Amino acid sequence: MAAAGGVALGLGLSSSSFLSGSYKRSSLKPKSSNSAFGGRRRKESAAGSTTTRAAAWPLPDDLFLAVGVGLPCTVMECGDIIYRSTLPRSDGLTVTPPGLALALATVSYLWATPGVAPGFFDMFVLAFLERLFRPSFRRDDFVLGKKLGEGAFGVVYKASLADPKAASKPKQGDLVLKKATEYGAVEIWMNERVRRACASSCAEFVYGFLEKKSQGKGRGEYWLIWRFEGEETLADLMLSKEFPYNVETKILGEVQDLPKGLERENSIIQTIMRQLLFALDGLHSTGIVHRDMKPQNVIFSEGSRTFKIIDLGAATDLRVGINYIPKEFLLDPRYAAPEQYIMSTQTPSAPSAPVATALSPVLWQMNLPDRFDMYSVGLIFLQMAFPTLRPDSSLIQFNRQLKRCEYDLNAWRASVEPRASQELRRGFELLDLDEGIGWELLTSMVRYKARQRTSAKAALAHPYFNREGLLGLSVMQNLRLQFFRATQKDYSEAAKWVIKLMARSGTQTDGGFTEAQLQQMREIKPRKGSTQRNALASILRLQRKIVSTLNESMDDLNRQRKSLWWSRWIPREE
Numbered sequence: 072m073a074a075a076g077g078v079a080l081g082l083g084l085s086s087s088s089f090l091s092g093s094y095k096r097s098s099l100k101p102k103s104s105n106s107a108f109g110g111r112r113r114k115e116s117a118a119g120s121t122t123t124r125a126a127a128w129p130l131p132d133d134l135f136l137a138v139g140v141g142l143p144c145t146v147m148e149c150g151d152i153i154y155r156s157t158l159p160r161s162d163g164l165t166v167t168p169p170g171l172a173l174a175l176a177t178v179s180y181l182w183a184t185p186g187v188a189p190g191f192f193d194m195f196v197l198a199f200l201e202r203l204f205r206p207s208f209r210r211d212d213f214v215l216g217k218k219l220g221e222g223a224f225g226v227v228y229k230a231s232l233a234d235p236k237a238a239s240k241p242k243q244g245d246l247v248l249k250k251a252t253e254y255g256a257v258e259i260w261m262n263e264r265v266r267r268a269c270a271s272s273c274a275e276f277v278y279g280f281l282e283k284k285s286q287g288k289g290r291g292e293y294w295l296i297w298r299f300e301g302e303e304t305l306a307d308l309m310l311s312k313e314f315p316y317n318v319e320t321k322i323l324g325e326v327q328d329l330p331k332g333l334e335r336e337n338s339i340i341q342t343i344m345r346q347l348l349f350a351l352d353g354l355h356s357t358g359i360v361h362r363d364m365k366p367q368n369v370i371f372s373e374g375s376r377t378f379k380i381i382d383l384g385a386a387t388d389l390r391v392g393i394n395y396i397p398k399e400f401l402l403d404p405r406y407a408a409p410e411q412y413i414m415s416t417q418t419p420s421a422p423s424a425p426v427a428t429a430l431s432p433v434l435w436q437m438n439l440p441d442r443f444d445m446y447s448v449g450l451i452f453l454q455m456a457f458p459t460l461r462p463d464s465s466l467i468q469f470n471r472q473l474k475r476c477e478y479d480l481n482a483w484r485a486s487v488e489p490r491a492s493q494e495l496r497r498g499f500e501l502l503d504l505d506e507g508i509g510w511e512l513l514t515s516m517v518r519y520k521a522r523q524r525t526s527a528k529a530a531l532a533h534p535y536f537n538r539e540g541l542l543g544l545s546v547m548q549n550l551r552l553q554f555f556r557a558t559q560k561d562y563s564e565a566a567k568w569v570i571k572l573m574a575r576s577g578t579q580t581d582g583g584f585t586e587a588q589l590q591q592m593r594e595i596k597p598r599k600g601s602t603q604r605n606a607l608a609s610i611l612r613l614q615r616k617i618v619s620t621l622n623e624s625m626d627d628l629n630r631q632r633k634s635l636w637w638s639r640w641i642p643r644e645e
């Protein structure tokens with residue numbers, strides 16, 4: 072009966088692995104050379120097209136038992152059933168070109184911005200560990216100092232620890248405390264995410280907690296704690312007449328031994344821009360879009376001598392779909408890009424966090440949401456170069472002018488340059504240094520179409536940040552510049568040109584398109600009166616309605632699911 076037991080165990084295994092098991096060769100001796108088990112033939116089509124194979128044993132009472140299912144030997148390697156040496160080796164992986172391509176594609180997808188694999192690691196390992204070792208604080212642990220600011224999302228104070236000697240509390244030094252009135256939990260999540268993914272991009276976050284209301288009624292308040300980075304924001308520094316020289320000493324620790332002038336100012340602005348883009352690239356690479364980039368939200372960190380980003384209250388984490396609501400409208404009109412939404416309005420609200428993470432590279436590539444911040448940084452660059460555009464009123468006026476020029480900076484320049492003031496002309500001169508490389512970078516950021524704007528990573532690789540300017544570019548850097556220029560071109564103009572060309576040369580006999588046909592291609596409108604067309608239109612309308620209803624119900628479901636998911640991460644009341 073040992074054989075019967077063995078057969079039962081062997082169900083579903085291929086005959087090769089089956090035979091390398093506990094059978095003794097003698098007990099399996101076939102009666103004929105082409106039948107593995109003698110007595111019965113395998114149920115296998117001659118062409119090998121069937122995948123079902125029956126194997127049976129003669130048992131003592133001529134009883135046949137057990138059926139195995141496996142691939143036919145025409146498909147898989149079975150080897151000679153008697154001599155093991157002829158069986159295929161089971162020593163591991165065979166690398167094939169399609170397999171390798173598939174593996175590479177999978178790895179690139181998992182690591183493409185904003186990063187599916189790092190996202191899962193962050194969500195299920197790092198965030199979990201951080202929660203275990205999180206220190207605990209209460210509002211009473213701090214003494215509030217002067218008010219630093221009050222915005223739409225809360226009140227910010229300078230603060231210090233009530234008992235600096237207390238164990239398990241953060242190191243000495245001043246802190247910043249924010250009592251969040253809105254989106255407190257989201258801001259805590261964002262800051263914790265940034266601390267794990269790109270700590271140097273933003274002000275150092277210490278902790279966030281939920282404090283019960285003193286009377287025990289209501290939801291309680293969220294408090295956020297950061298290390299105090301410094302007294303001045305970029306906005307404060309830009310207000311000074313000394314800008315950008317007032318930043319030079321802060322960044323370098325000393326004044327450069329150079330005469331004051333455009334070259335020196337340009338190199339200081341370059342350093343500020345590099346630091347800003349570096350910080351922003353850190354956020355974008357991890358799937359966070361700030362949505363409120365402005366000089367007021369860039370603080371100079373005295374400790375690291377760099378500019379850091381603050382105020383993640385309006386930020387959105389597209390890796391896990393947190394605070395991402397397509398219909399939401401959150402922006403500062405002075406610095407906001409012309410598009411109202413960072414994601415297409417056709418995109419439904421993000422699904423549950425793990426699903427959102429898995430799909431995030433697709434959504435990111437479809438919408439390029441980071442380009443919203445790039446427009447704002449472009450405006451900061453513009454304000455640094457043109458002192459006249461620094462006051463709010465001038466920036467608002469500039470925005471109006473740019474809108475009139477259809478967001479084309481070159482058109483704006485052409486309209487203002489002939490009657491420009493001395494100060495405005497100086498700004499153009501600064502950006503025109505090194506064959507206009509600064510102007511080129513600026514125009515690649517401030518564009519109407521998000522897709523045509525450069526990313527923070529590409530901007531950092533721009534030759535503007537090369538110290539010696541264009542003349543000092545190596546062959547590789549020159550190639551990179553050519554590539555950058557090629558990717559920045561507006562190909563819609565080229566498409567229009569091709570269409571025009573086709574119209575001119577096209578005739579029906581030549582097989583080309585006539586002007587009338589092209590017009591039809593441009594605006595395909597349904598003709599009236601066709602019953603077939605009307606029926607098709609009704610079906611399409613119905614289909615659209617079903618899809619939008621489904622999306623809305625999915626959104627509702629996801630909102631409920633997400634609120635459950637959220638409760639795991641939001642700090643509980645202390």
Ligand SMILES: Nc1ncnc2c1ncn2[C@@H]1O[C@H](COP(=O)(O)OP(=O)(O)OP(=O)(O)O)[C@@H](O)[C@H]1O
Nearest residue numbers: 219220221222223225227247274297299300301382
């Ligand atoms: N880590 C920090 N170190 C030093 N100062 C800080 C820090 N964080 C915030 N500040 C100061 O507090 C001010 C307000 O901070 P923040 O912008 O985060 O608050 P807010 O309530 O969201 O304000 P708003 O809505 O106006 O942007 C900042 O302008 C800055 O001067």
